[in-house]
Amino acid sequence: xxxxxxxxxxxxxSNDHLQALNENLLQLEGNPEDISxxxxxxxxxxxxxxxSATMGFEDLASLTHEMENVLxxxxxxxxxxxxxxxxxxxxxxxxxxxxVQDIVNGGTGKADVQTIVTALVSIVKxxxxxxxxxxxxxxxxxxxxxxxxAASASxxxxxxxxxxxxxxxxxxxxxxxxxxxxxxxxxxxxxxxYMVFDLIEQNGEIVKSxxxxxxxxxxxxxxxFSIFTICNLAADELQKRISDISEIEQVQVTSLDLESLKxxxxxQQQTAAAGSQAPVQTEQAAAxxxxxxxxxxxxxxxxxxxxxGGAAAVSKTIRVDIxxxxxxxxxxxxxxxxxxxxxxxxxxxxxxxxxxxxEHMSRVSNDLQNIVLKLRMVPVESVFNRFPxxxxxxxxxxxxxxxxxxxxxxxxLDRTVIDEIGDPLVHLLRNSVDHGVETVxxxxxxxxxxxxxxxxxxxxxxxxxxIEVEDDGGxxxxxxxxxxxxxxKVVSEDQAKKMSADEINMLIFAPGFSTAEVISDISGRGVxxxxxxxxxxxxxxxxxxxxxxxxxxKFSVQLPLTLSIITAMLIKLGSEKYxxxxxSIVETGIIRQENVLNVHGSxxxxxxxxxIPLVSLSRVLDALDFNETEEDETEIIVIRKGExxxxxxxxxxxxxxEIVLKSMGNYLKNVDKISGATILGDGQVALIIxxxxxxx
Numbered sequence: 078x079x080x081x082x083x084x085x086x087x088x089x090x091s092n093d094h095l096q097a098l099n100e101n102l103l104q105l106e107g108n109p110e111d112i113s114x115x116x117x118x119x120x121x122x123x124x125x126x127x128x129s130a131t132m133g134f135e136d137l138a139s140l141t142h143e144m145e146n147v148l149x150x151x152x153x154x155x156x157x158x159x160x161x162x163x164x165x166x167x168x169x170x171x172x173x174x175x176x177v178q179d180i181v182n183g184g185t186g187k188a189d190v191q192t193i194v195t196a197l198v199s200i201v202k203x204x205x206x207x208x209x210x211x212x213x214x215x216x217x218x219x220x221x222x223x224x225x226x227a228a229s230a231s232x233x234x235x236x237x238x239x240x241x242x243x244x245x246x247x248x249x250x251x252x253x254x255x256x257x258x259x260x261x262x263x264x265x266x267x268x269x270x271y272m273v274f275d276l277i278e279q280n281g282e283i284v285k286s287x288x289x290x291x292x293x294x295x296x297x298x299x300x301x302f303s304i305f306t307i308c309n310l311a312a313d314e315l316q317k318r319i320s321d322i323s324e325i326e327q328v329q330v331t332s333l334d335l336e337s338l339k340x341x342x343x344x345q346q347q348t349a350a351a352g353s354q355a356p357v358q359t360e361q362a363a364a365x366x367x368x369x370x371x372x373x374x375x376x377x378x379x380x381x382x383x384x385x386g387g388a389a390a391v392s393k394t395i396r397v398d399i400x401x402x403x404x405x406x407x408x409x410x411x412x413x414x415x416x417x418x419x420x421x422x423x424x425x426x427x428x429x430x431x432x433x434x435x436e437h438m439s440r441v442s443n444d445l446q447n448i449v450l451k452l453r454m455v456p457v458e459s460v461f462n463r464f465p466x467x468x469x470x471x472x473x474x475x476x477x478x479x480x481x482x483x484x485x486x487x488x489x490l491d492r493t494v495i496d497e498i499g500d501p502l503v504h505l506l507r508n509s510v511d512h513g514v515e516t517v518x519x520x521x522x523x524x525x526x527x528x529x530x531x532x533x534x535x536x537x538x539x540x541x542x543x544i545e546v547e548d549d550g551g552x553x554x555x556x557x558x559x560x561x562x563x564x565x566k567v568v569s570e571d572q573a574k575k576m577s578a579d580e581i582n583m584l585i586f587a588p589g590f591s592t593a594e595v596i597s598d599i600s601g602r603g604v605x606x607x608x609x610x611x612x613x614x615x616x617x618x619x620x621x622x623x624x625x626x627x628x629x630x631k632f633s634v635q636l637p638l639t640l641s642i643i644t645a646m647l648i649k650l651g652s653e654k655y656x657x658x659x660x661s662i663v664e665t666g667i668i669r670q671e672n673v674l675n676v677h678g679s680x681x682x683x684x685x686x687x688x689i690p691l692v693s694l695s696r697v698l699d700a701l702d703f704n705e706t707e708e709d710e711t712e713i714i715v716i717r718k719g720e721x722x723x724x725x726x727x728x729x730x731x732x733x734x735e736i737v738l739k740s741m742g743n744y745l746k747n748v749d750k751i752s753g754a755t756i757l758g759d760g761q762v763a764l765i766i767x768x769x770x771x772x773x
Contacts, residue, residue: 084180087132089396091177094125096462098170102163102464109158112151116331119148125173133299134186137176143197144169150201161205165196166213167466187764202336234305234338238285241319243338246309251281251332254309257319258301258327261548263290265324272322273304280315281308282758300326305333399492402453408736409449410642416442419759446642446735454489454638457535457544460499466531471510478528479514481506485535490542492637497616498544501609505546505632506531508606513550513630523627525549541618541660542638547631553624555581562587582622584612617643617660619718642739644716645755647731647763650695651703654763655727656736663722665730670709682692682724685714689722692771697750703728718772725771738765 086223087124098121105114122145129137150156172190180186197203210766226755242252259269270293285305287391310316316330318530332635344459416439423435459481472479490498514520514529521527532547555578562568562584568576613620617637617671626632637643646665673691674681680691691713695703705726713724736755741748752767 080705083132086397087128088177088181088398090128091137092122093126093176094128095170095174097121098125099463101169102166103469105158106163106469112154115148117154119145119152122148129186134180135301135651136187136190137173137261140172140176140190143194146201148198156200159195161415162200165193165200167470169197174399183517184223187519199220219640234285239338241284242307242333245334246333250307251309251311251441253306253312254331254333255306255315255319256327256329256331257303257325260324260326261300263300263382265296266300267294269324270296270298270302271292273319273325276318276322277304277306277308277315278309281306292431293721298626310556322420344483346658355753358516391576397452402492406449407443410739412442413446413642413735413737414756414758415508417756418760419758420603421758430597434769450491450638450642454736455492455495456487457498457542458486459537460495460502461533463499464502467503468510468531471507475511475516477510477514477516479510480528480530481533482530483533488528488537488542490536490636494542494638496635497612498636501620501634502544502546504606504609506533508559509548509550509630509632513548513552515551519551523551533600543634544634545631546634546641547629552626552628552630553582553585553622554626558584579622582624585622586620617658642735644733645736647734647736647757648712648714648727649731650698650734651702651728653698653700654731654757654761655694655698655765656734656765657714657725657768659733660766661716661718663717665712665714667710668713668724668726670706670711682713684722684724685740686723689715689724690772691724692723694725694727694766694771697771698756716771717770718769721772723772725768736763736765749764 098118101114101118101121105118108114126138126141126145129135129141147156147162147166156162169190172193172328173186176186176188179188196205210562244251255273257270257273259266263269274283274286274290274293277595283304283306286293287303291465292298293302308482310318312330312332312444316328319328319330320326383703416435419435420439423432428706463479464483468479468481509531514531515523516527517527520529530549532545534543534545536543559568559573559576559581563570563573563582565587567584567587586606586609610620613634613636616637620635621633622630623633644659646659646662647656649655668691672682674683674686674688680693681688682691693705694700695705705728711726712728713726715722715724734757736757738753739755740753741751750767750770751764753765755763755765757763
């Protein structure tokens, strides 16, 4: 079977299960007595293990199995969750995520997780509670702890084989579980397996092998096979001798004890009690069967839940490769350009049949545009999901108590925006947790609850999505921010005197600005919020701050719904046409030359009882055939960048139009003042102005 055909499905499913594991584990941490959550976690872990084993990712399956052993004890009320167990399980999840990511990047999903495995085994054995801390991993990583390896061995011993091994251990003989991996390019796998068998049989007795001896002789195994043996050699010596056989890539020799054997026997009894009639032939078949059973149970549970819940909504969805959606979007953007061209021709030809057809086509394409854009809309939940765990870890490392409350996670954004917004939100949340929310002592002294609250909200408003990060912490100390800004020469004394409260708040977005006295892993190096601002600005959005000292801070991020198709104002500048995104335009108007003010050498204009800068677009873009100074009155467009306004002088307005944003390509991606290009209905290319670059 070609596993590559199922790889993308495996990755998607694994990510879903890992996300569910993270969420449910966080939920369990808040309510550790709720065994139903443990059952849910166990099912996810079990399914993930089965999928991994079926796909041949043994390390993933093995680590999941170790975590499953711990969860099994918890759900059977034999073990109570505590901080150490939670931390260990979270570390296990981190390792699993790293392994899946490695597979996504084309790797094998292998990782050194010995420390985590050792900790998990110590939890199962109860050693960690006695010792007060997790035992350190063995110096020789190749020799696994007995219980760990035994628990991870999914090939079960039958009663007779287990009895032989048990008696051998009681008699003082060495019993080993040996896993041998041959090199991927090994041409004679059967011969290498025979050499291993021969070596072991010279020094002891083989009780069981997996796959069977017959399959090994025929070379019917992937890369690895395992053996249970009673051997006279020490574990290190046995490992060395097998490793000396050529084309052997890896050897793991595990010394078994009575406890590990009991673990395997107990597992086998559980399987028998479950009524499994089919004999287990291989580890992969066993794991795949378990996964199928688990899936069936989940479906049955889902049906029961739906039946109990009455009219639960049924969601029918399919997974679609994102590249196909991108291709669809590109094709549709070409269609939009042609639609514009047809509309232009119809207005020139002026034939009623053509005009009616083009109008019908416009209506259909508008509907199609809405559908295509909706296909690309993704709930911000996909970004928000990672934050509860991050806030939890940060709060623990800072010794703070923080509740993260997420609302509006179903708010949808275009995938291109979703892909970009994750990092800025990470910085804002880290800032709130580190600088915003106070320590427990400070909160109690200030008369606040010892647990701080950080709200993460998302909601639609017009053609924008707003994402807010609000904490009930100490707020921004404006006096301190101002002093720091003066010391770092971010602002001058004169500027500082004229600054409003909001303008002082925005100083924390200045590059390299930090009020932290102590540099930590989390903050204090002055890296962070300036990156947030530049990223959000590059997405066509803006960020603002509301803060009250002693009561908290709210960061508000405004984002466009999509970056692919925008509504723009088309303008002329001599013979050239340009587009300015409508989201940045406040107003259009006309000014006379005599109304242009000259303030300290800069041209200004009065607008709504204030004075704003006047920008000459012809000068900025070096227009060849337009100069506004030769006109008595000039059209202006007032644009906004956050709270700042500016008036841009243009030659002529053409009108509003939906345009398809095309990037300038790799060779022209850093062109100043231009954010992209579009093709107009008449076939001309119009450059899209970046309004934020015109306002200093």
